[in-house]
Amino acid sequence: MSDLPSAVDVLIVGGGSAGCVMANRLSADPGRRVLLVEAGQDTPPGQVPAEILDSYPMPLFFGDTYIWPGLDAAVTRGADGRVRRRAYEQGRVMGGSSSINVQAANRGLPRDYDAWAAAGAAGWAWEDVLPYFRRLETDLDCDGPLHGRNGPVPIRRILEPSWPPFAQAVARAFDATGLPRRLDQNGEFEDGIFPPAFSNRDDARVSAAAAYLDARTRARRNLAITARTEVAALVLDGRRVAGALLRLPDGGLQRVAARRVVVCAGALQSPALLLRAGIGPAEHLRACGITVVADRPGVGENLRDHPALTIAQYLPRPLRLPLSYRRASFVALRSSSGLPGCSASDMYLTASARGGWHALGASLALYFLWVNQPHSVGRLRLNPADPSGLPDIDLGLLSDPRDLDRLAASLRDLIGLAVSPHLNPDPAAIFPASFTPAIKRLSRVNARNRRITALLARLLDGPAPLRRLMLRLVSGGVALGRIASDDAALRDFVRDAVFGVWHASGTCRMGDPDDARAVVDPSGQVIGVEGLTVADASVMPSLPSANTNVPTIMIAEKIADALASPLRGDDPT
Template sequence: MQNLPDSVDVLIVGGGSAGCVLANRLSADPGRRVLLVEAGIDTPPGAVPEAIRDSYPMPLFHGDTYIWPGLDAAVTRGPDGQARRRPYEQGRVMGGSSSINVQSANRGLPRDYDAWAEAGCRGWAWDDVLPWFRRLETDLDCDGPLHGRAGPLPIRRLLEPVWPPFAHAAFRAFDASGLPRRLDQNGDFADGLFPPAFSNRDDARVSSAEAYLDVTVRARPNLAIAARTEVRALERAGRCVTGARLRLPDGTERVVAARRVVLCAGALQTPVLLLRAGIGPAEHLRACGIAVTADRPGVGANLRDHPALTIAQFLPPALRLEAHQRRASFLAMRYSSGLPGGSASDMYLTVSARAGWHALGARLGLHFLWVNQPHSVGSLRLDPTDPAGRPAIDLNLLSDPRDLARLADGVRRLVALAVSPHLNPDPAEIFPASFSPAIRRLSRVGRRNRLITAALARLLDGPRPFRRLMLRSFTGGRDFPRIVDDETALADYVRESVFGVWHASGTCRMGDRGDPGAVVDPAGSVIGIDGLTVADASVMPRLPSANTNIPTLMIAEKIADGLRAA
């Protein structure tokens, strides 16, 4: 960590996807002093852990080295109102969740951003944001007016000449959907089957930290980076934010003054900082014993995520990846449900040849299904009994029955396509993938788990009747193909198994300054507060039809440009 300055022009809170962009773009002006604060460890050039560089990311989700410890969320609620909770992994490391995610580089669709503009976010329609999508990327496969060729983030696809047998088999199986094969999900916006795009070069992850905080940027004398440093509170003078109180790695605290603070802590941490600063719903703040600085009811509201399910399938030996083949996802399917409450391209599916880092995972394909345009909305609140503690996060998935109906329909479609002679024709060898506590423990990288999973893998390769019994044990003894054919049983399964796909957004949504539910204006400035900007996924009015990392980078690029011009 560099020497911490006493005052700066811009203090950026959070070194995740957005924070790295802001640090790069704002410090490009040598006359602007910038401090980037990140709660997790730094990953400077030449010292990026191999686990982060790896194209296969799942081991990063276990332990608390790279994620916020103890963070969980209510996923759904039963008829009795009891919440079903599960861990909610969010990156706490330089690069944030771009250092631990699956590296999907998906923009979404033009209609997503046109809807933002129609909702009061002037300047955020598709034609407005396209220049920033182009600016952030170097697309290694696709060219033309929709793509960038000189941005910091490389985007690539695994194309047919280098496909392993699994990729050919998956595309042949899913050709039965009747959807055409397409090359470019970021430039061809119709439904279809695509090779997924990834933020990756030479089969290695490129996080926002690697893309935006290279050696040259880090050498700027006007940029300071403070890792393993937490923001404890925003400093204020009336309705003006004047800096932040930081807790340093040695446990001491310091106040750094700033002409402007930019929050890039993500959709679950940014609203917490606002609420603790007295910016949020007045009634909730008073219940927490916090003096009201600005009554903004939208802080912590509008929490959105894509409701998702995972389904595993036993793979014949000929379709399994070799250990050196790290990229495991080869097919993405964007389709329209055609159901009431649905819309064009309202569903999304990816197909992977590996369900875990170990020998057992190498024998299982993984199908990942989610609702691309969900209607359900959750919320985030402080705990009134402990406002300084962990927030109460309620994803409230499937609270809108249209999401449940589309996800259940998607399971039926998925099973019909995946149970195929091209992948595995045995319906008894496809089953729900559960992230139960036992599976999470088994997913920790270590010698003991390597030995256990190797033994289980050998058993799975044994006689078919024994394999069926073993797979059925993964489902709690339930016959999954029969569940799919039973409408009530399928709905129960979806409710019990749905989870958020780590795309939390919307908790400080953008909108017109006259909109009482808006938290920031179209420039990212917090309404009613001076000196404070938000520039992360929390400003999204609605989820894009995409993984959220690339849209978040676009948001950061656009807001950074506005701050540079101010």
Template sequence: MPARAPIPDMLFFDTVIVGGGSAGCVMANRLSADPAHSVLLIEAGEDTPPGAVPDAIADSYPMGLFHGDRFVWPGLSAFTARRSDGSQGSRAYEQGRVMGGGSSINVQSANRGLPRDYDEWATLGATGWGWDDVLPFFIKLERDLDCGGPLHGKDGPIPIRRILPPGWPPFAEAATNAFAASGLPRRLDQNGEFEDGVFPPAFNNEHDRRVSAAIGYLDAATRARPNLALWPHTRLLRLRMDGARAAGVEVERDGALTEVAAGRVVVTAGALQTPSILMRAGIGDGVALAALGIPVAIHRPGVGRNLRDHPTLTFCQYLPERLRLPMTYRRASFAALRFSSGVEGGEASDLYATASARAGWHGLGRRLGLYFLWCNRPKSSGSVRLVSGDPRAYPEADLNLLDDPSDLARMKAGVRTLFSLLVCETLNPDAGDVFPAAFSPFVKRLSRVSRTNALLAEALGALLDVPAALRQMALKRFMSGGVSMAEIVSDEARLEAFIRGSVFGVWHASGTCRLGAPDDPQAVLDPTGKVIGSENIYVADASAMPRLPTANTNIPVLMIAEKIAAGLARA
């Protein structure tokens, strides 16, 4: 263990923020705007200060970040779903460990969701979190470069744009036409037009460079504030509790243990780490905590429950030369489809698909289109369970995907619809050239940017440019388990086995410390974001979501942090 640093006079901050991810960056900016209020932001990963943002993070093309351990928590994994044979699937679950968190490594999608999502939050007990309540904070965070009017902001720290014609490469028009064959109309603004349709995806990016929460909220002027301290490479060991109050934090920094006193603590460590931090502090299900020998400070059985993610599948498609994107063209995602399953137990806008012209940064990825499909508003929920009081031990995360039969039924409908749209003249009419994609260990290793991988990927890519019969025979054997996608889609049992065996969570973990009414035993936070029963502990990240929105989670997380920060600034 590191030696404890001598502290003659313990450091004190009015607010200590635990976690420098998307929400933590918002909190640090907004709370330190009051020069009389001292703020400390701690982050386990490295910083991304102005002028020193790593090229891999700033790049418009994000997939190279999902290799190695530099920017993610190493070895973190999650259970996915029960397979058809009864076994439980599991896979790596990449979560940002870097200033900016998920916004520094994600695909930069800037999707708000629909008004019905937030009105449901209010119905579930999160008073003051309906659409009309949260819209001002969506407006506050953004600087929309394409869309105006009363639904959009022009002065926020996060630029939002779309790639629009006439600046489309051929794949963009082809994918949009393929999705439009569903009969749904083309629309411009997925954040302001709330019906189903085909959209150019919105993303947080300007001048073809990522704008993470760290870049947008922790700019040079904010960092220069004398009342704001940023501690990267600092790992939280525990909240120091005094009854129902957090007296401060104990951290490991520069090889030493350091204690910091706090007027209040705001936890913004994400839907897997935040409940773990609370449980190790004695906040959670009292019976489970006592079994681990953790003294119970506040009995809140909802901590760690209600874990939700969008059940997701990925597919690749061999692209003819005319649709391939030049490697110099960095942004590769051009079309999104929000649609409805129409199945029993489903609802409007319960499916979502995206189309990208590149499945990797290299020569192999250049030859393949990449498609994501997920189920919006999943009914299945899982849990985060503490297995040890050791702060270095990861919790057990069980996404429990597809537990509700309606989620499986909707994914079946989605696979069939997406497959029917992809096999077309505008993209590639040969059904044998569509196959399941997987972020396998080999694919992750190949994603590491290096000359060796570039040469290997180019050689593998060249093997695809052979006669179709040879290519499809190889794809069927090595990528589809000896069965083509057409055969999978046409057989109910095969389709179910494929979905259960391939489904994963799309890094949208949420809900494990949900907002709700103080008298709701499953709620963890009151509508201000304060932990129910505590005196000064707040949570402001994806774990606060009562239900998943019809969207990627990053922009909703920024909204949550903006709204809770506004309340804290007035307190």
């Protein structure tokens, strides 16, 4: 927008999942002036790009159109002891990562939120957060006291009667675990085989932007929205945040005063904004030449993600999904590793019938395996040589040996399940999925890649010796069927192949105000600083046993309610 207000009541930084919620809920009071600032492009109703609406999301990850360019993270140390880094795909578009993710809409388990309350986040136990999970959703399949029917986010599943042959084959293969088939992963909290819930209606993505920034909300006179605008700095008056300095699309700067700033920039950008404003570990701030406003050692600490592996499998023709069928993920498995020192329901596995948007991808299944309750912790810091640049991110995956143990054991189990007469009994047909720069280039949607992948798909369907040779080349010579029986080789492979699932969280941890390591109190207010709230995945004390998008929306709903309560005290149920 060309005419930004010079002063507002609430300035919201970041138009991701949490920011869209905040903009909707806080502007519902016509007397409250609200400005939402998003660094990426806007996606107004009727102008949402087709690739964002698509139920099949993977092409969105290949290119910088909708993500923060250049952002990467140290993942872990490989088997050779060297630190491995990987590009980190964080959404930079209205709706944030809800506009580019796989649309997963699982909540996690009651024990996750009871653990938040036990860790000092009073008022965030399961019974406290359930009303906000219900408020955000319209569940199209499940009813009852655990589900909402009138919320802005539609949640659905592809149910068993509508499963294509691939889904039926996966479920039969997973039946070997002995776990029961269940309907509702958001209402049945035991282990089992589920149709995964996702945020989608009429086979189209419903992002937080689509759900919360609809035409009626955008028409509010007291709500201003600006896209392609970054926050250059938070403006402070002593220990009170008084607004922000914005970098406009043309490169100019404009200061906007605000009674309250709500930071919803995500678990990587939110702590970076606080650190640049002088809120964080005093020693680190001084090393960066930043004046210390509030010594909060927890800013940038407690960084968590789900350690994950991606495995591909060549599919026989009868199990393949037509390219016209957009949704490709049908079956999820929640299970328990049973390893010492680990909780129940600590592992998660999903199966997709498509390894890419093209003909080659249509011949491959893709399995995502991750640790649902990780113990490993990383951290985020500014670069002292360039504090205003991209933050230095270390996910610290597998820093706790229990996570390595569980991934290795569960990978062995996955190989045993997938190398099955129901799917493909050939051990050579299962191999590590690769996301090398060459594979990423091949995954860009264009005519050249369409032709190349069509040729590769024909070759892959050729004689078995040729197929095995091609798969061996793609996998770098890693034979999963062979290393499954070699503990040392299996663990080395996990160290080399592990990555995060873009579920970064915890870097502005919520807790008791007397806890020196907490960053925000249970209302989202930054401890020791006035006028500043954080409301996104960064406030999570620990990761829920779930994809993080729906829990993040819940967090924003609950904190928005707390901010609005002096003027509006309705019951969220």
